[in-house]
Amino acid sequence: MTLLRNPVIRGFAPDPSMVRVGDWYYVATSSFEWFPTIPLHRSRDLAHWEYAGHVEGAVPGNSLAGVPDSGGIWAPSLSWDGERFWVVYSIVRSVGTPYFDTDTYVCTATEVGGAWTAPRRMPSHGFDPALFHEDGRLWLLNLQNDHRPGGNRFAGIVLTELDRETLMPLGDTHLLLQHDRLIEGPKLLRHGGWYHLVLAEGGTGFEHGVRVARSRALSGPYELDDRPLRTSRDDPSVPLQKAGHGELVRTPDGDWVLSHLTARPLDTPKGPCCTLGRETAIQAVTWDADGWPRMRQGGVRPAIEVEVPTRPDPRVSEPRGSLGWPWSTLRAAPDPTWADPAARPGWIRLRGRHGPESLWAHSLLAQRITEHRAEARVIVEARPRTFTQAAGLVLWYNTESYLSLDLTWAEPEGEGQHGQQWRGGGRTVLSLVERDEGMTRQAAVVEVDADRPVLLGVTTEDAGARFWYEADGARTFVGPELDFGRLSDDHGTKLRFTGAMAGIHAVDLVGAAFTADFRGFHLTCG
CATH class of the missing domain: 2.60.120.200 (Jelly Rolls)
Structure with missing residues (x-):
């Protein structure tokens, strides 16, 4: 077992998308208006992480000139199809308006730190896209945005099958789930005969959380778990706040962990403030008798110290290069x-x-x-x-x-x-x-x-x-x-x-x- 201390990737590293390939765990995080685009980190033991490169060329023309503050690349989703890595992400060009004006792209690579293909555009229903691979087929998940007056800017989660080569839609888009609380950041996995939809719930602030829904059929209907998998919104005294936007990953021995974003607020006379931004954390997960994922330590609140089923491996290499990482x-x-x-x-x-x-x-x-x-x-x-x-x-x-x-x-x-x-x-x-x-x-x-x-x-x-x-x-x-x-x-x-x-x-x-x-x-x- 390895004892990790959260956050494992500290300072501005939000919306972590984690995947395991062999003995390595990889995390992609949002870069917004900053370069390098889509920073990538890797670890063998989930506790010690090193910079592993970035998705170079993720922005067509290599420029985000004119993009507003906190626009740019939101919530990249990293996946592995058995042969290559995929990363899908949205470039958001309007912030704080009914129109997010998103362009959704995908890049692939055989190695995280190697060359990534040029970005290819995909259907852009909204931000927070993700890919689901099964039996050689490919599906795109997305948040659906309704920009119309009176519309819901977070109008549910949709699923579209894509041709693996052309990335063109195959058939209709399916509405998987709508909810009265804001849901976004969909991730999909199959476990125990169920399709599990892992969702970010409640926005990205102190109301943030992770909620799970499931269905026997890929296209639904999906039922929501009656309680969050993880959140800190019910207790402002918890050191790790804003705990949301999660992804479940299976270890080689069949155990499960959850990556998620979090923040460490300061108490100030003006209220809590998170100067370090949103960071990356990891929790241990089990499955209950009814087939729902639960926090291994019990409850729904994130823990700072977590034992994970890995062999400790503190070897971490520092990046080199005069203007490379950690410069942005x-x-x-x-x-x-x-x-x-x-x-x-x-x-x-x-x-x-x-x-x-x-x-x-x-x-x-x-x-x-x-x-x-x-x-x-x-x-x-x-x-x-x-x-x-x-x-x-x-x-x-x-x-x-x-x-x-x-x-x-x-x-x-x-x-x-x-x-x-x-x-x-x-x-x-x-x-x-x-x-x-x-x-x-x-x-x-x-x-x-x-x-x-x-x-x-x-x-x-x-x-x-x-x-x-x-x-x-x-x-x-x-x-x-x-x-x-x-x-x-x-x-x-x-x-x-x-x-x-x-x-x-x-x-x-x-x-x-x-x-x-x-x-x-x-x-x-x-």
Whole structure:
């Protein structure tokens, strides 16, 4: 037996879809507007996970430019047909509207870390697609969306058989199940003579859960279990909240486990907030005398420590590559035209482009924050000549919520903001900025030496963040403690599905030519 500790994949890793092939377990997670698209992890013992690659080329044209915050790739579903891996997913281009404007695609590969086929479009009833393989046949499950006024945006689960080669529908689409509580994220498996439909229930927030329905016939009708398989919505004191979106997997010895998303909220005066986003967890499952899956430890609440029927295997390899994982970028993969690790040995050179609220071309490299205490630091060398140029260290959630400490230009001390001072003058400063929905505030300005690199840092402790810089070995805090809790799934009025990141960025709003060099970026969590 192996004792695992949840979450097993920590920090922004939601909607886990798990499959076992041989001795390996593989998990695909949502990437939304971030690249690399559809991160993949693997493990032999369910406790120790390593990055195994991603579905490269999942986005036609390799660009999500213009996709809104928390749009992009939702809930990929990973499966194995005995010969190759399949991943099916939706690209969501409208968030918070009746029209999700989804495009559903599928890619295949013989190895998770190998080359994936170019995406092929499939019927797009709604988001959260999944595939079911049986006896050489292929079916597509989907959430059905009814966008009409008065319609139900979560109008049930549908099933369509597809031709395995052309991916064209064969026959009619079947409505499997509708429910008065929101259901989505369908996964299908056969066990004990039943088809079991594993569903995400109640939305992705604190009401989330996993519900199971079953039928003797693939196309239904399906009956719902009278209680959830797993949820934390009935007890806000449970450390693992938002426990939903699950998938059942059988071990080689015939035992069962459940992958699911979860979150570790902080208690704040404004209520619970999940700055780390939604993460991946695993539970042990048994089947009761009536043929329903149940949590092995009893009840429906997720456990932090779980014994799973595997042999411990803590071997984990760290990915290598100057701009590879764990780096992530917004809406496109890193490109040497704006992120160049070769321009100066030992440094990363960023060329400034759009501002941080752009949905198109923000020069940002970031890494996931995985614990409630973290520290990021980096040395930056740049010579901004105008207030339209900036480069520095950023804590990022999305274009509406971020905190940044940037090396930039400002007017001489005591002089107001009058636009560019075209005839020279001015100062090189560190500008501390916080962005919240509809509001951007400069929290502090500190003058620094324009001719020397500067070490920037930030420390997060629970819901607070303090930025600082070092000069001549002395650490100096910049401005007050800022509200890191704003960089969470639960802040604001809009839908939020990702997680907080720490990274580096550069901006040049006029010439798109200003460059900044960064060295020694290091993120420590825990």
